[in-house]
Structures are given as structure tokens and as C-alpha cells.
Amino acid sequence: MPKIDSHPTVWPKQPHTQAKHDILVRYLGAWFAIFGASPYYTGVNVIDGFAGPGKYEDDEPGSPVLALNTLLDHKDFAKYHDTRFNFIFNELHTERFESLQSVLADAQAQRSAWPANVKVTPSNQNFQQLAQQLLDSLGPGQRLAPTFAFIDPFGYQDVPMSTVRDLVGHPSCELFIYFDFNSVNRFATAGKVDDHFTALFGCDEYKNAPPAGDPTRSQFIHDLYARQLRKECGFAHVASFRMINATGHTGSYLFFCTQNAKAYDKMKEAMWAIAPDGDYRFDDRYSDQPMLFGNDANTGPLQDQLAEHFAGQTVTVETVIDYVLDTPFHSNQVRAKTLAPMQRAGRISSPNQKRKNTFPAGTLITFPAHD
Numbered sequence: 576m577p578k579i580d581s582h583p584t585v586w587p588k589q590p591h592t593q594a595k596h597d598i599l600v601r602y603l604g605a606w607f608a609i610f611g612a613s614p615y616y617t618g619v620n621v622i623d624g625f626a627g628p629g630k631y632e633d634d635e636p637g638s639p640v641l642a643l644n645t646l647l648d649h650k651d652f653a654k655y656h657d658t659r660f661n662f663i664f665n666e667l668h669t670e671r672f673e674s675l676q677s678v679l680a681d682a683q684a685q686r687s688a689w690p691a692n693v694k695v696t697p698s699n700q701n702f703q704q705l706a707q708q709l710l711d712s713l714g715p716g717q718r719l720a721p722t723f724a725f726i727d728p729f730g731y732q733d734v735p736m737s738t739v740r741d742l743v744g745h746p747s748c749e750l751f752i753y754f755d756f757n758s759v760n761r762f763a764t765a766g767k768v769d770d771h772f773t774a775l776f777g778c779d780e781y782k783n784a785p786p787a788g789d790p791t792r793s794q795f796i797h798d799l800y801a802r803q804l805r806k807e808c809g810f811a812h813v814a815s816f817r818m819i820n821a822t823g824h825t826g827s828y829l830f831f832c833t834q835n836a837k838a839y840d841k842m843k844e845a846m847w848a849i850a851p852d853g854d855y856r857f858d859d860r861y862s863d864q865p866m867l868f869g870n871d872a873n874t875g876p877l878q879d880q881l882a883e884h885f886a887g888q889t890v891t892v893e894t895v896i897d898y899v900l901d902t903p904f905h906s907n908q909v910r911a912k913t914l915a916p917m918q919r920a921g922r923i924s925s926p927n928q929k930r931k932n933t934f935p936a937g938t939l940i941t942f943p944a945h946d
Contacts, residue, residue, distance in 0.1 A: 611655030629678030736777030887944035
């Protein structure tokens with residue numbers, strides 16, 4: 576077969592890969608709970624478009640096994656018997672696909688009885704072909720079932736924006752995609768691979784990136800890709816997580832895209848757990864240092880933002896939470912981590928609160944007007 580990339584069949588697991596998997600597992604746990612308990616959907620899809628060999632050099636599990644285990648070991652999985660979970664694990668590289676098949680077979684064999692509502696489909700084709708095959712399988716007027724697509728390729732050649740748009744451009748579909756920033760930053764204005772970049776972005780605006788060395792170049796490239804995900808695919812919410820490599824430079828971004836505000840909130844919570852400073856980044860150089868997993872977040876900036884935005888108003892706690900959904904913070908940081916310290920500091924009050932520093936549903940919050 577033709578050479579696909581320079582990587583071996585199986586490779587060592589990198590620190591940023593662990594961070595990526597931690598985010599994936601944390602989010603999927605919430606996603607499975609939502610759709611497993613939903614009376615509106617009878618089936619969902621999880622697509623791993625570049626599943627790899629299924630394991631790493633030290634036999635640690637790859638994303639396919641982690642995704643399966645997240646569902647099967649979920650505390651409420653026994654309640655999800657009315658929902659069909661369809662897992663599609665795709666890998667084009669022949670040797671990696673053979674390894675993936677073996678790993679998946681072992682994972683299924685280790686369960687005493689494989690659940691009838693969980694289907695595992697290994698696939699050995701180009702990602703674009705897989706996407707088209709899935710779309711062609713739909714009948715007239717049908718839409719893809721709720722789908723979580725994890726797209727984690729090597730490089731920038733295999734995920735044109737048009738394919739992403741066609742596959743997950745449905746209201747109930749979500750995308751978690753790897754963006755090879757290092758390569759794009761290096762070649763965006765070189766004129767050497769413009770065809771690939773035009774497909775990747777779905778436009779040629781990358782040619783307008785500031786020159787190499789300009790401090791605004793990186794942000795331009797990041798913002799253009801995020802904007803195209805919103806424009807071309809129709810995603811209402813896009814969050815990004817930066818991966819810093821061992822040299823201290825940005826190597827890649829993980830972009831999460833969804834139409835659903837609550838899903839966006841859950842992904843931000845998962846990202847905060849890996850980056851407790853709230854900067855949405857993971858640095859390989861500090862991977863051996865313990866993390867706080869988000870519970871001691873500094874919400875000072877959010878407190879100031881709320882005081883400014885709601886100055887002179889009395890609003891419900893639900894209104895505050897809805898506002899926070901559009902900030903870098905997440906809803907579980909609102910009550911105990913933000914409003915309670917604001918009340919202790921005398922920055923807010925409540926006309927109907929039964930117990931200070933607690934904010935159950937319906938609690939009214941008064942933000943004093945600025946002097």
C-alpha cells in the first residue's frame with residue numbers, strides 16, 4: 576500500500592495524548608448519560624475517524640477502548656438498554672487496522688457478555704470515504720443520528736472542511752477535532768501546499784496570515800479555523816484547547832464544536848479539569864506535575880465580569896448561569912465558586928434567599944449599581 580505517513584504502526588504515548596484522552600473520556604461520560612437516558616433518541620453514533628492501532632507501545636489503550644470503557648463502565652449503563660450505541664472505528668493504515676481489529680476483539684472478549692445494544696464496527700478506509708458512506712446510507716429526508724465525531728489525523732491533508740460540514744453539519748452532531756497548528760503555521764503563507772490548506776479551511780484566507788515572526792500570526796490562524804467551523808458547519812459553539820509541545824511552542828489545538836449550549840458547558844468543564852488555571856492549554860514540559868482538576872479555579876475575573884454586566888439589576892440564578900455559558904467558565908463554577916464569595920464580600924445580595932451563600936433554583940440575586 577502507499578505510504579500514508581512517517582509514523583510506525585505503534586508508537587509511544589505522549590503526555591499531551593494523555594491530556595487529550597482525559598478530556599475525551601470526561602466529556603463522553605456526560606454525553607453518554609444525556610443520550611442514554613433520553614426518551615427522544617433510540618440510537619447514537621460515536622465515530623473515531625483516525626482510530627490508529629488501538630493501543631500504544633506500552634500496551635496502554637487508545638481512544639477506541641477508552642471510549643468503549645467509558646460507556647460500559649458508566650455507573651448508569653444498565654439503564655441505557657433502550658438506546659443503541661453504534662461505534663465506528665476507522666483506520667486507513669493496513670498494519671494499524673490489523674492491530675486495531677485485534678485490540679477491539681480482545682476488549683470484547685474480556686466482557687463476560689457483550690451488550691446487545693452496543694455495536695462495534697472497525698473500518699479500513701479513507702476518512703472522506705467513510706463520511707460519504709455514512710451519508711449515503713441515509714434514506715430520503717433522514718438525518719444522521721446524534722453523533723460524536725472524534726477526528727484526530729496526522730497532519731492536515733485528510734480532513735477538508737467540506738467533509739466535516741457534510742458529516743456533522745446536523746443539529747444533533749458534535750465534533751472533537753485535532754488541528755495540526757504547527758504544520759499550518761509553518762506553511763500557511765509558503766505557497767507550497769495551498770490546495771491542501773484551501774480544503775482544510777474551506778477558503779483561501781489563510782494566505783492573508785501575518786508573516787512568520789509576527790506575534791499576531793498564531794491568533795489569526797486559530798481564529799480563522801474557528802470561524803470557518805462556525806460558518807461552514809453551522810456550529811453555534813466552538814471551544815479550543817491548546818497543546819504546547821516539549822519545546823514550549825504550540826503544536827496543535829483541539830477544537831470542540833456543538834450546537835448545544837449545555838454540551839458546550841460540559842466540554843468546558845472537562846477542559847477546566849485538565850487546565851485548572853482556566854487557560855485551556857496543556858504543556859508537555861510540565862506533564863509530570865500534579866494537577867488540581869479544576870476545583871480551586873480563580874473565579875475573580877468572572878466575579879468582576881458579573882458585577883459589571885448585571886450592575887443595578889436583580890436577576891435569577893438561572894439568568895446568571897445562562898450568561899456564564901458564553902464565557903470561558905462553566906456552570907458548576909457559578910454557585911459555590913463565584914456567587915458565594917461575592918456574597919461574603921458584600922458584592923451581591925438576595926431578596927428571597929433562605930440561607931446565605933446558597934443559590935437553589937429561583938434564587939434572586941441583586942447586583943448593586945456602580946457609584
